[in-house]
Amino acid sequence: MGEHFTAMVIRDHEGKPKAGFEELTLADLPDNDVLVEISHSSLNYKDGLAVSGKGRIARRLPMVAGIDLAGTVVESRAPDWGPGDRVVVNGWGLSETEWGGYSRFQRLKPGQLTRLPAGFTAEEAMAIGTAGYTAALCVLALEDWGVIRPRAGEVLVTGAAGGVGTVAIALLAARGYAVTAATGRPEQHDFLAGLGATGFVDRADLATPGKMLQAERWSGAVDTVGSTTLANVLAQTVYGGAVAACGLAGGADLPASVMPHILRGVALLGVDSVMAPQEKRRRAWDFLDAHLDRAKLASLTTTAPFSDLPELARRIVAGETRGRTVIVLK
Numbered sequence: 001m002g003e004h005f006t007a008m009v010i011r012d013h014e015g016k017p018k019a020g021f022e023e024l025t026l027a028d029l030p031d032n033d034v035l036v037e038i039s040h041s042s043l044n045y046k047d048g049l050a051v052s053g054k055g056r057i058a059r060r061l062p063m064v065a066g067i068d069l070a071g072t073v074v075e076s077r078a079p080d081w082g083p084g085d086r087v088v089v090n091g092w093g094l095s096e097t098e099w100g101g102y103s104r105f106q107r108l109k110p111g112q113l114t115r116l117p118a119g120f121t122a123e124e125a126m127a128i129g130t131a132g133y134t135a136a137l138c139v140l141a142l143e144d145w146g147v148i149r150p151r152a153g154e155v156l157v158t159g160a161a162g163g164v165g166t167v168a169i170a171l172l173a174a175r176g177y178a179v180t181a182a183t184g185r186p187e188q189h190d191f192l193a194g195l196g197a198t199g200f201v202d203r204a205d206l207a208t209p210g211k212m213l214q215a216e217r218w219s220g221a222v223d224t225v226g227s228t229t230l231a232n233v234l235a236q237t238v239y240g241g242a243v244a245a246c247g248l249a250g251g252a253d254l255p256a257s258v259m260p261h262i263l264r265g266v267a268l269l270g271v272d273s274v275m276a277p278q279e280k281r282r283r284a285w286d287f288l289d290a291h292l293d294r295a296k297l298a299s300l301t302t303t304a305p306f307s308d309l310p311e312l313a314r315r316i317v318a319g320e321t322r323g324r325t326v327i328v329l330k
């Protein structure tokens with residue numbers, strides 16, 4: 001176990017975080033209770049920001065990047081986990097305050113581990129990753145709100161060709177909703193239709209400020225964009241509808257009014273994946289296991305070697321990637 005392995009490490013470089021490949025040994029890893037051999041990680045928008053240096057994600061340095069990992073327990077001092085257990089980790093501060101998944105091995109806290117459902121391989125779990133598991137949290141949030149039901153009316157997904165968006169479309173279509181995709185890439189319409197989208201909106205139409213209340217159209221929505229887009233989506237949501245908001249690909253502000261909420265009873269449901277409790281995570285993974293078509297998952301996934309990560313990080317921040325990207329570590 002004294003061998004070296006490659007990790008993507010963020011260090012301070014003249015006052016700025018800078019990521020690069022480094023060789024580590026097990027002795028370099030944090031002294032947490034469960035040692036996991038990581039076979040796959042994934043690429044999320046947040047990973048793109050961390051690895052490209054476009055955003056300050058790490059809150060202490062040095063930091064191993066990667067908010068997701070899937071692999072197998074090698075050693076454990078925790079009673080609930082033992083060698084051979086297949087695990088997945090999403091969020092929990094990985095790449096922020098806890099060393100993350102862009103490493104062949106990592107030592108983790110037992111409470112950070114979720115048992116991988118038997119129906120998924122490690123590669124599929126990372127094809128889903130934080131983005132896909134967040135899409136599941138969003139769909140569950142809408143269904144828990146209880147207003148929209150299968151075949152109730154149109155459900156909108158913004159940032160449709162991205163990681164959260166593509167998995168949300170596949171899940172909503174499987175649940176029987178009529179899904180409309182808001183995308184800035186018309187060349188992706190056929191691909192999104194293959195996932196189950198039946199209607200399309202140009203994302204530019206949602207990006208300019210509109211009236212406080214607009215024609216009622218969406219029974220529900222999954223929003224990954226935020227800002228003016230989210231304000232317009234709220235203003236276009238039907239009486240009693242709900243919007244699950246999880247992202248800020250278009251901006252962190254929300255230039256909206258209270259009108260949709262106080263005149264139409266529209267609900268804005270905030271969705272966080274990072275610190276979601278284990279019970280919520282297990283429910284989301286079981287939901288994915290039950291409802292995510294594996295062929296659709298394969299069609300929205302690109303698999304890449306670890307060495308491609310810096311270029312892929314640049315591309316996801318530039319909005320040039322499609323669907324989900326798995327990073328192979330083994």
Ligand code: NDP
Nearest residue numbers: 045134159160161162163164183184247248249250272273
């Ligand atoms: P991706 O980069 O894969 O997808 C984002 C999509 O948003 C793009 O594909 C693009 O879709 C659209 N987009 C990009 N830039 C803009 C822009 N300036 N204006 C409008 N639309 C834009 O990212 P992810 O799917 O991984 O993440 C989406 C968002 O959700 C991110 O903000 C991320 O931080 C957030 N997130 C939050 C989580 C939480 O726990 N709350 C968990 C996971 C993600 P298209 O080309 O179709 O227009």
